[in-house]
Amino acid sequence: MPKNRDSHTKIYVLDTNILLHEPLAFLSFKEHDVIVPMTVLEELDYIKDSKKDVARDARMSIRAMEDLLHDATPEQMIEGVSMQGLGSGVSAPTGYLSIFADHGLNVEHQVFTSNENDNRIINAALHLQKIRHPRQVVLVTKDINMRLKAKGAGLAQVQDYRTDQLITDLKYLSKGYHTFEGNFWESVKTVDSRTEGRDTIHTIERKVLPEAYINEFLIDEEQQFAGLVESMTKDTIEVLDLGYDRLMGRNAWGISPKNIGQAMALHALLDPHIDLVILTGPAGSGKTLLALAAALEMVVERNMYDKIIVTRSTPEIAESIGFLPGTEEEKMAPWLAAITDSLEVLHKHDENVKGSMSYIMEKANIQFKSVNFMRGRSIQNAIVILDESQNLTASQLKTIITRCGEGTKLICGGNLAQIDSNYLSAVTSGLTYLVEKFKNFSGSATMNLDGVVRSRLAEFAEKEL
Numbered sequence: 001m002p003k004n005r006d007s008h009t010k011i012y013v014l015d016t017n018i019l020l021h022e023p024l025a026f027l028s029f030k031e032h033d034v035i036v037p038m039t040v041l042e043e044l045d046y047i048k049d050s051k052k053d054v055a056r057d058a059r060m061s062i063r064a065m066e067d068l069l070h071d072a073t074p075e076q077m078i079e080g081v082s083m084q085g086l087g088s089g090v091s092a093p094t095g096y097l098s099i100f101a102d103h104g105l106n107v108e109h110q111v112f113t114s115n116e117n118d119n120r121i122i123n124a125a126l127h128l129q130k131i132r133h134p135r136q137v138v139l140v141t142k143d144i145n146m147r148l149k150a151k152g153a154g155l156a157q158v159q160d161y162r163t164d165q166l167i168t169d170l171k172y173l174s175k176g177y178h179t180f181e182g183n184f185w186e187s188v189k190t191v192d193s194r195t196e197g198r199d200t201i202h203t204i205e206r207k208v209l210p211e212a213y214i215n216e217f218l219i220d221e222e223q224q225f226a227g228l229v230e231s232m233t234k235d236t237i238e239v240l241d242l243g244y245d246r247l248m249g250r251n252a253w254g255i256s257p258k259n260i261g262q263a264m265a266l267h268a269l270l271d272p273h274i275d276l277v278i279l280t281g282p283a284g285s286g287k288t289l290l291a292l293a294a295a296l297e298m299v300v301e302r303n304m305y306d307k308i309i310v311t312r313s314t315p316e317i318a319e320s321i322g323f324l325p326g327t328e329e330e331k332m333a334p335w336l337a338a339i340t341d342s343l344e345v346l347h348k349h350d351e352n353v354k355g356s357m358s359y360i361m362e363k364a365n366i367q368f369k370s371v372n373f374m375r376g377r378s379i380q381n382a383i384v385i386l387d388e389s390q391n392l393t394a395s396q397l398k399t400i401i402t403r404c405g406e407g408t409k410l411i412c413g414g415n416l417a418q419i420d421s422n423y424l425s426a427v428t429s430g431l432t433y434l435v436e437k438f439k440n441f442s443g444s445a446t447m448n449l450d451g452v453v454r455s456r457l458a459e460f461a462e463k464e465l
Contacts, residue, residue, distance in 0.1 A: 010135065013124065014040060016044060016117075018140055018161045019036075024061070030092075030095070033098070034097045039124070041099065043117055078098060081098070103120075118146050125150065137156075139158045162428075177218070184220035184225035201238055203236050213232075215228065247267060252294045258453045265279055265287075269294035269411065275408070275409055277291075279412070281450055284453060287414075289345060292343065296360065306381045307364070309369055311370065312338075312371065312389075347360070380405040380408060383409045384400075384404060385413070386411065390415055391420050392430040394430040
C-alpha cells in the first residue's frame, strides 16, 4: 500500500469464498484498501477450470482483477493500484487493490505451520497486522470456522461480508401481510370507497400504515376484513377489498386453503398480474403443494400458460448429476421428489393414481430442469417453480429471474431455517435478498406461511425441536 495512506483507512484481506459469493466484492470497500493473498488467486485458478457451479464466478472475479491490474508493474501490484474511477456514487471505491505473496512468509513467525490454504491466508493477515500497524487489518470471510481460527490466532478484526445483507435480523424481513389489532375499520378515520366492476376499492390515509408496500395483504384479528394494497401516493393508500370469507373460499386444483396465510398465498399465485410470487415458511406449511396446485389450475384448467418448469437448488448437483442414468428429467427426479409427492397428494383420491399423475404431467407439460442449465435460456409463457431457493445466492437468483421472458410467472419457495449452503445464512440468503428487493415491485408478491399443516407430528417437531 502507498506509504502515505491515511491511518484511519482499513486494510481488508479477502478470503476466496468472498470472491465466489460476489465476484466484484473487492470494489465494495469504499475508501479502504483491499489485499488479495496469492493463495486466494491459486484457489480461484483451481476452481475456474472445475465443473462446480462457482467456476463462472471465479473466472469473472479473475477477469475483473486483471482488467484493473493488467498495466501494473510487479512493484505496483505489490504496493497497490488505485481503484478510483471504477464506480459511481457514494459507494464508489477510492482505495487500492494489491496482491500479497503470502508464500514467502518466514515460517518461524507463522502461527499456523501446516500448509492448508485457510491457514496461509490467516498467517498473511496476521503478518500484515504486524507490519501495517497502526492501520487496522480486517480478514473478510464467510467461513465461520475460519473466523474463529483467525480470532484465536490473534487477529483483532475478522468479519463476514455484509455488503449484500439488507437486514440485520430475520424478524425484520417482510412477511407479505400486515395484521391489524381488533377490527380494521376502527383504525381508519376517513375512507373513500368506489366500485370498479365487481371490485370494491377503498382509499385510506397513508398514516394508517406508513410502511405499506405494493401487493401487501391487510387483515385484522377479528376476521372482518382482508384487503390488498394496490397503489400508493404520498398521502393515501388504495386497498382492494378481498373479503375474508371470499379469500378463504378460493381453491385451485381441488385444494382449499387451511389458514389465512395459505389463502393469501393462493390469491397471489392465481393473480395473472403478478409475475413473481415468493413463498417462505417452515417445512409443512404448504409452499410446494400450493405452488403446484395453482400452476396446474392455470395451465390445464384456465389455459393461461403453456407449460410448468420445475427446478431447484441442490448443493451437490454439479458433481452428482452426471453419474445418474437417463435424461435430464430422470436425473433431476431424485431431487424433485417433493413435486412428485405433491402431485400424488393432489390425485390421491383418483382410481389410478399413477395413471392420473402420468396423464397430468403430459397434459400440463411438466418439465424437470437442473438450475445449472437455466443460464442462457429464454423461457416464454410458462410457470417456473423454483423450490428450495434459500440455498441460492442473490447472483444465482438473478441468473434465473432474468431467464423469464414474456408471459412467464416465477414462483420461488424456500425455508430460511433449512439452509444447506456452506457460506449462506438466513440474512444473507438470496431468498432474503429477493424478498427485500422486490417488496415494492408491483409485479411481485411475498407471503410468509407460518402455520405447519402437514401433520400434528410435523407441527410439533417444528415448534419443539
